Amino acid sequence: MSKCLILSKNTYETKLALLEDNKLDEIYIEREKEKEISGNIYKGKIEDILNNGEIIFVDIGLEKNAFLSFDNKKHIPKFNISDSLIVQVETEARDEKGARLTLDYSINGENLVLLPNSNNLSISKKIEDLETIKKLKDIFLNIDKGLILRTKSVEKSPEALLEEYQKLETIDNQIKKDFKEKNIKLLYDNNSILKKALTLLDDDIDEFIMDDEDSFNKIKNNLEESEKKYLLKKMKKYFKDEDIFSYYKIDSQIERALDRKVYLESGASIVIEKTEALVSIDVNTGQNTGNQSSQNFIFNTNLEACKEIARQIKLRNLAGIIIIDFIDLKKNSERKKILEELKKHLKKDRTEINSLDFSHLGLVQFTRKRQGKELSFYYREKCHYCEGTGYLLSKDRIILNLLADLNSQIEYNDLNKIVIKTKKHIIKELKNLINNTKIKYIEDNNFYKEGYRIELYN
Template identity: 30%
Template sequence: MSEEILINVTPRETRLALTDNGLLQEIYIERRSRSGHVGDIYLGKVVRVMPGMEAAFVDIGLERAAFLHCADITPIGADGLEVSDDGVADIQTLLHEGQMIVVQVAKDPIGSKGARLTTHLTLPSRHLVYLPRNAHIGISLRLEDEAERERLQASLERCLTQEQVADKGGFIIRTAAEGASDAELSEDIRFLRKLWAAVARRIEKGREVRVLYQDLPLYLRAVRDLITPQVEKIRVDSAEAFEEINTFVGDFIPESLHRVELYRGERPIFDLYNIDDEMEKALGRQVKLKSGGDLIIDQTEAMTTIDVNTGGYLGNKNHAETVLKTNLEAATAIARQLRIRNLGGIIILDFIDMDEPEHQRQVLRTLGKALDKDHARTMISGISELGLVEMTRKRTRESLGQILCSPCPMCSGRGRLKTPETICYEIFREIVRVARAYENDELLVMASQLVVDRLLDEESGTLADLEALTGKTIRFQVEPMYTQEQYDVVLF
């Protein structure tokens, strides 16, 4: 496995691509006009408490008020640590309107929804996540080697004992800590405690809505979170960003300094691996499979559905083997598409029906193995009685389509336009309504070229009958700026 991180930096936008053997796996985009806020800590103001929803809306200075559910609120005790309470507290006992509260963004605003907040504060570094208000000590579940887990936990305990600081906060060992030494963990502990001390000072001085802590820019977050032993190169096309990355890597991951490379080529860095072409494909519904089959991906507000089709693939063996081969290829392709498109929430997979239980198990195993590489948390159910696989993928930021696209002004996001024939019949009904309401002798129909052409051609007989029925002369005018569905019937 040969992974590379490609970073394209411009004054207004940063794009980052994670590739595996030259094939795009994930894409991250951060624009100055709408950069992400996940991980940022704010001093916010409660603007509305909603008892029926057991939640509150909090002003943190963004365009829309953010959402804070009571399940994401933990009271703070006299010692400054979170007080665990198994009982479900009433939102009105936890918050009141006008209250100032320290919160962290857990999910970015998506669509029409505001950001999702939590009071469980965390600060990440290369190897650790600091819990300033919680004494918990934990380790990432993605670290599966039991011996390494025990070594890291013992190392962390030694480091905390040596530090001898009155701070009672807790730590979670990240997946990236695999192989980390005592010295590296100690350095992270000191850095995180200093960082929290600075945030705590801002909290004490705060009297109004403000940001208390902002996470690193995209290219530094990527180095912190994405670099693994499998990543051979980090290529960046900006000298300024290259210097920042070099400094960061030198401070936190000095053994990886040789991997950072300033790209000086004449061709844009994303052209090296056809990243732009892959992104363009990821905005479409259809994904072609090598076998001749395809995936049809539909993203809606409630869920994403992915349908697997055999297409033109007939196979050389029996039908069951053909279906299995297509489904196995689809399982791998689906996992990759989920990462590239950053699809989250509920996802329904409709594989081609398989009668053999062993074939079903093979497909689920292949899907699970492909999803192991995903940085987002996923959960997969078995194949249901209807032959569907239900799964979830954690959603913390907008999908690729939501970042790059907006709803079509022609169809308002439906994905379909009414046919010229349908619009003609709507116009006929409107003509009858207007004719009954007003006594003018003439009416003017304004519509697009396609609709007017149909009215004067295929529907000319109907128009003649309509003029006779209403006793009015009907004229037509082509409006070049009208969409296919736009029209007006006015008095002339």
């Protein structure tokens, strides 16, 4: 399998794509005015305290105050208005809520995660060998800060892991120093797209192609400073006139990732619907079963859908409760195989996924941690006419509303002239229903929400 990183930068945004066999697998977007803040560490100032400290509103320099909340009422730390504190964004602001914060901040490395306010040592659940776990724990016996060891840590030497720990500790010391000495809000930016690129760039990547000279040099300098010069040979500059995302057919793949319906190679499809409460994914069969029996075809369609569902969830950055309705899974043996296949593909997701199982209704249900913005945020906005429902008023409903409105106006006003502005096919219907010489009709397609406008002249 070939893997390639593509970076595109212009004055408005920077985009980073990960391709596997020319197929878009991950996409990251950074805009100066719309930067992601999840994971960023700030110097916050307490603005308000509610419910005896259970909820604390904190100014971290955003348009809307962020908040801390404490579920354990017995261990609520004591703070006062105007106190300063180090906080990290857990989830970004959405709808009417400000960003959610935590006091237990963490600093991510390539193989380690430093937890400065903890002393617990945790190891990735994907590392199962007991002897390997013991060896990893022994490396950090004399460390007094909390750590999480990622899956890739098994591939590193003790010296390399200790060196990475020291670098993370240096970052933490700088955060604490800036907190005490500087009057700034942002103490540590966790969302730089170049940081993300350096995290993704490893031995598995075949090429890293960039269309921006400045980004190329920054990546190059970082690799040289971190003793990763062996990765420099993977870096290439893009010089063609055609836009780099267009040339590698990334733009067209992004457009498909925004569609409600996604087709599979077999002709089957998955339909992705997002509501305020959850994300639902429905698997549908295609028309052609080939030489397979109906039951085999259904099972193979479900199996095929698992890979694409995992890819679409990651690409779209869907979060919260996710429910999947596979086709007609009656046998427990088939359910088990489908669940194993889905878990296999979701394991590649870098975002935390929990509670993956079949519900009592026969639907697969799980949660995915909310981290950053959805892909649709950068490409779509809610329709002002249908207010995000996807529906407009039907022709009959527009006519009935218009007639009721018109009768009310005629009853209470002495009018010389009435102008009705609406669509051509509605005007045709109205002329058959209304016989009034005072009414003049004007074709106008601009009234999407109500479907018409009535103008009255005395």
